[in-house]
Structures are given as structure tokens and as C-alpha cells.
Amino acid sequence: MRADERARKTALYEQFARVGKALANPARLELLDLLAQGERSVEELAAAAGLRVSNTSAQLRVLAGAGLVASRRDGVRIYYRLADQNVSAFTGRVQDFATSRLADAEQAARSYLGDVAALEPVAPDELVRRLNDGQVLVLDVRPEAEYAAGHIPGAVNVPHDQLAARLAELPGGADIVAYCRGRYCVFAPDAVRQLRARGFSAWPLAGGLPDWRHAGLPVTAQASA
Amino acid sequence: MRADERARKTALYEQFARVGKALANPARLELLDLLAQGERSVEELAAAAGLRVSNTSAQLRVLAGAGLVASRRDGVRIYYRLADQNVSAFTGRVQDFATSRLADAEQAARSYLGDVAALEPVAPDELVRRLNDGQVLVLDVRPEAEYAAGHIPGAVNVPHDQLAARLAELPGGADIVAYCRGRYCVFAPDAVRQLRARGFSAWPLAGGLPDWRHAGLPVTAQASA
DNA sequence: AACCTATTCTAATATATTTTGGAATATTGT
DNA sequence: ACAATATTCCAAAATATATTAGAATAGGTT
Numbered sequence: 409m410r411a412d413e414r415a416r417k418t419a420l421y422e423q424f425a426r427v428g429k430a431l432a433n434p435a436r437l438e439l440l441d442l443l444a445q446g447e448r449s450v451e452e453l454a455a456a457a458g459l460r461v462s463n464t465s466a467q468l469r470v471l472a473g474a475g476l477v478a479s480r481r482d483g484v485r486i487y488y489r490l491a492d493q494n495v496s497a498f499t500g501r502v503q504d505f506a507t508s509r510l511a512d513a514e515q516a517a518r519s520y521l522g523d524v525a526a527l528e529p530v531a532p533d534e535l536v537r538r539l540n541d542g543q544v545l546v547l548d549v550r551p552e553a554e555y556a557a558g559h560i561p562g563a564v565n566v567p568h569d570q571l572a573a574r575l576a577e578l579p580g581g582a583d584i585v586a587y588c589r590g591r592y593c594v595f596a597p598d599a600v601r602q603l604r605a606r607g608f609s610a611w612p613l614a615g616g617l618p619d620w621r622h623a624g625l626p627v628t629a630q631a632s633a
Numbered sequence: 634m635r636a637d638e639r640a641r642k643t644a645l646y647e648q649f650a651r652v653g654k655a656l657a658n659p660a661r662l663e664l665l666d667l668l669a670q671g672e673r674s675v676e677e678l679a680a681a682a683g684l685r686v687s688n689t690s691a692q693l694r695v696l697a698g699a700g701l702v703a704s705r706r707d708g709v710r711i712y713y714r715l716a717d718q719n720v721s722a723f724t725g726r727v728q729d730f731a732t733s734r735l736a737d738a739e740q741a742a743r744s745y746l747g748d749v750a751a752l753e754p755v756a757p758d759e760l761v762r763r764l765n766d767g768q769v770l771v772l773d774v775r776p777e778a779e780y781a782a783g784h785i786p787g788a789v790n791v792p793h794d795q796l797a798a799r800l801a802e803l804p805g806g807a808d809i810v811a812y813c814r815g816r817y818c819v820f821a822p823d824a825v826r827q828l829r830a831r832g833f834s835a836w837p838l839a840g841g842l843p844d845w846r847h848a849g850l851p852v853t854a855q856a857s858a
Numbered sequence: 859a860a861c862c863t864a865t866t867c868t869a870a871t872a873t874a875t876t877t878t879g880g881a882a883t884a885t886t887g888t
Numbered sequence: 889a890c891a892a893t894a895t896t897c898c899a900a901a902a903t904a905t906a907t908t909a910g911a912a913t914a915g916g917t918t
Contacts, residue, residue, distance in 0.1 A: 462907080
């Protein structure tokens with residue numbers, strides 16, 4: 409191979425590796441999952457991910473360098489968002505890829521989430537059917553800010569950490585479908601377990617809001633009733 | 634968040650990051666592209682990627698640790714292969730992801746491959762149609778070992794570096810469709826340019842052998858005629 | 859203009875990865 | 889057993905990444 413051809417080939421693979429490098433860090437992957445819920449300021453992201461602000465800023469710079477996130481300034485704050493919706497589809501694939509072929513990853517997911525399959529998750533299009541039939545309450549158990557940034561139309565927001573105290577707000581008889589940040593978010597499975605323990609009929613939505621979005625289903629940013 | 638919950642969450646994201654880490658190095662990505670052509674020994678991989686054997690071995694260990702490759706021993710040699718076909722589909726996505734959103738990556742691809750679109754690549758199913766009509770020669774311009782490991786049925790193997798010397802073997806009148814390792818392999822585009830310069834009617838196959846495989850089309854490991 | 863706040867930048871340290879050359883290991887063939 | 893060979897293992901050096909604390913910057917407010 410000619411020297412310049414080898415150099416160009418290496419340069420190309422170095423470019424490909426930029427994407428891998430961006431995904432090579434757990435903190436960055438967590439930030440991407442948070443950003444899949446909607447745009448957030450650096451400070452909010454730092455708090456949600458348990459990182460220092462300066463570290464968060466540095467990781468966001470890496471993500472921006474790999475073309476995964478974009479930002480806008482609003483006054484003194486800078487809001488980051490995913491560069492486009494394909495990013496969350498892509499990171500979802502990375503996660504599924506990991507859990508499907510690494511025993512340790514599968515076990516880590518199970519240890520964190522419990523046995524989600526045993527809760528019989530409802531697929532997005534199945535939820536659509538049940539909504540058309542009426543008689544199902546959609547419960548968004550994510551933090552308020554994420555609900556505000558976008559949620560399933562008609563969903564009621566009760567953040568996971570307030571659920572125990574606000575059970576009285578929920579209609580006793582209705583079927584409840586709870587959703588959260590996605591396939592590897594613990595909020596909805598936990599909520600469903602809590603609800604069932606209190607006698608409710610509840611299921612998690614398979615895939616959370618990201619999979620709902622990718623199925624092309626509607627998302628609204630209006631406030632809840 | 635409880636401390637142990639945070640620990641489990643971090644553990645999960647660390648597992649996800651293992652996949653990213655495996656993809657975070659250009660040499661490893663090149664090895665994956667080589668392995669997408671078929672299994673190869675460590676020594677062969679090292680030669681093809683321009684790496685030392687000990688380095689190749691170390692990188693393969695990383696890939697195996699991320700569940701991307703598997704190996705078998707045959708006598709004194711150890712042959713590595715992709716863990717399954719999903720791996721090459723996945724790395725292909727990473728590469729497309731990079732070139733579609735990083736200007737530098739797009740430019741690196743163009744600098745290495747030239748303007749492939751201008752050569753009017755033939756899609757796999759279009760090639761199938763043209764094969765059914767007869768009158769098209771399928772040319773595999775990859776190294777002999779890769780051809781031997783698996784090729785499009787009926788394809789003739791003329792490795793890219795022998796093409797200039799073996800033009801006489803090609804029928805003057807026929808349409809020629811040349812293929813190589815994939816979307817970011819330079820062999821087929823270069824071969825098509827050479828052939829056109831000598832008066833042949835030639836096109837590259839879009840996506841090379843990996844995309845042909847992913848389309849569910851047949852691959853044979855028999856020797857050529 | 860002075861002050862406040864969110865974010866980025868900088869420099870330093872700690873940690874991880876990459877690469878190399880050579881020793882160790884495993885298998886085959888004599 | 890011994891020699892030959894492919895691969896892995898090991899230790900060291902070079903390089904890259906992650907994280908922190910605090911300084912610098914930019915926009916907003918008083």
C-alpha cells in the first residue's frame with residue numbers, strides 16, 4: 409500500500425473511532441440518556457448525573473465534538489440537547505448490544521432493574537390500542553422537568569420519588585401504564601411494583617418515552633391537568 | 634438516590650461503556666472490518682492491518698472482552714471471527730453515523746475513496762436482477778484469502794493489486810460489477826476507475842460483501858472457476 | 859459600573875490505554 | 889525429547905483520558 413493511501417485509511421478509521429471514544433465513558437452515556445428526555449442546562453445535567461459542573465461541561469464538550477449533542481444559549485444558561493433523534497436510537501442500540509452479548513452487562517441490568525419482563529411491559533402500539541378503548545391511565549414517573557420537556561399526550565406526571573405519598577390521586581379501578589426514561593430506567597418498573605403492592609393494576613410501558621418517540625407516536629410539551 | 638442504587642446504575646453504565654471502549658480505537662475498527670470478510674489468523678490480521686503481532690493480539694483480546702469477536706484454535710494458529718453477523722451490521726452503523734454527522738469524517742472518507750457516488754454504485758438487489766438477465770460479470774477485487782472465505786456465487790476473483798496485469802482475462806463486452814470489503818473499502822471504486830479508463834463498462838457494488846450478506850443474499854466459499 | 863451566576867477554561871493529578879520488544883506458552887512435526 | 893512456530897503474556901514507556909479546584913469569561917441584573 410502506498411504511504412499516502414495508508415495515511416488516508418488510518419485517518420478514516422481515526423474518524424470512525426471518534427464516535428466510539430465518545431461512547432467509551434459511563435458518565436457520557438448517562439448524559440446522553442438524560443438528554444434523550446429533552447434539553448437540559450449544564451447545571452441540571454450535573455445534578456441529575458451526580459457529576460461536578462466542570463466535569464459535566466468537559467464531557468459535554470466531548471459529546472459535542474463527536475457530533476452527538478448541540479447546544480443553545482439562553483441568557484446565562486446553556487442548554488444542551490441531542491443533535492437529532494437518531495442519536496438516542498443509536499445509543500439505545502449500543503445498550504441493547506451490550507446487554508445482549510455481555511453476561512456482566514445483562515446481570516448489571518437485572519441487578520439494577522429487577523426482572524422487568526416479569527412485569528409484562530406493554531408495547532407502545534398496544535398502549536395506543538388500550539387508550540382508544542379508554543380505561544387506561546398513563547403515568548409519567550419521570551422528574552417534572554422531563555415531563556415538561558415532552559410527554560405522552562394525556563399522561564399524568566407523578567415523579568417516582570413522590571409516588572408513595574400521592575397514591576390517593578390515582579383512581580382505584582383503572583389500569584395504569586407507567587413509563588420513564590427508557591429500557592434501562594428503573595423508575596417505571598419500581599413504580600409498577602409499588603402500585604401492584606398497593607392493589608393497583610399496573611404495567612410498565614416497554615421502552616419508555618424514547619421508544620414511543622421512535623415508533624412515531626405523538627409527544628406533547630403541554631403541562632398536565 | 635440510595636447509595637447502592639447509584640452504585641448499580643453506575644455499574645450498568647460502565648457495562649454499556651465497554652462496547653464504546655471496544656470501538657474507541659482505529660486499529661480495532663480496522664480489524665473488525667477485516668474480520669467481516671471472514672475468519673483470519675492473528676498473523677494474517679496483523680499483516681493486513683499493518684500492526685505488530687503482539688499488538689494485534691492485544692487488540693483482539695479487547696474485542697473478545699467486549700463480546701465482539703470469537704476465536705478457535707486450529708493447530709498452532711488461532712483464527713478469529715466476528716462473534717456473529719450483527720457485529721458487522723453494528724460497526725457499519727457506527728461508520729455511517731460518523732460520516733453522516735462529522736464533517737471531518739465525511740472528508741476523510743472522500744479523501745480515501747474519492748467520489749464513489751459518481752461511479753453510480755449498483756445496489757445488491759439491482760445486481761440480482763441484472764444477474765438474472767445474464768450479461769454481467771461480478772468481480773471480487775479483494776485478496777484471495779477473503780474471496781476463499783466467502784464470495785458472491787459466480788464472482789471471479791482478481792485482487793485489486795493484480796487487476797492492471799490481468800485485464801486480458803476480462804471479457805471486453807460484458808458489464809462488470811466490482812465489489813470489495815464494504816462501504817469504506819477503496820478496492821472496488823479504484824478497480825472501477827481503472828476499468829473505465831481501459832474502456833470497460835464497470836460499476837461498484839454498493840456496500841461490498843457485508844451489505845450483500847445483510848440483504849440475505851447467498852454467499853459461497855467454493856473456489857472460483 | 860459593579861455584581862451575580864452559569865459555564866468554560868486551565869493546570870495539575872490520577873488513571874487508563876496503546877504500543878513495543880522480548881520472554882513464556884502451546885501445539886506440531888521431526 | 890527436541891526444534892520450530894503462532895500466539896499470548898509481561899513489563900516498560902509513551903500517550904491519552906478523567907477529574908478536580910479554582911480562575912476566567914459571558915450574559916444578566918441592580
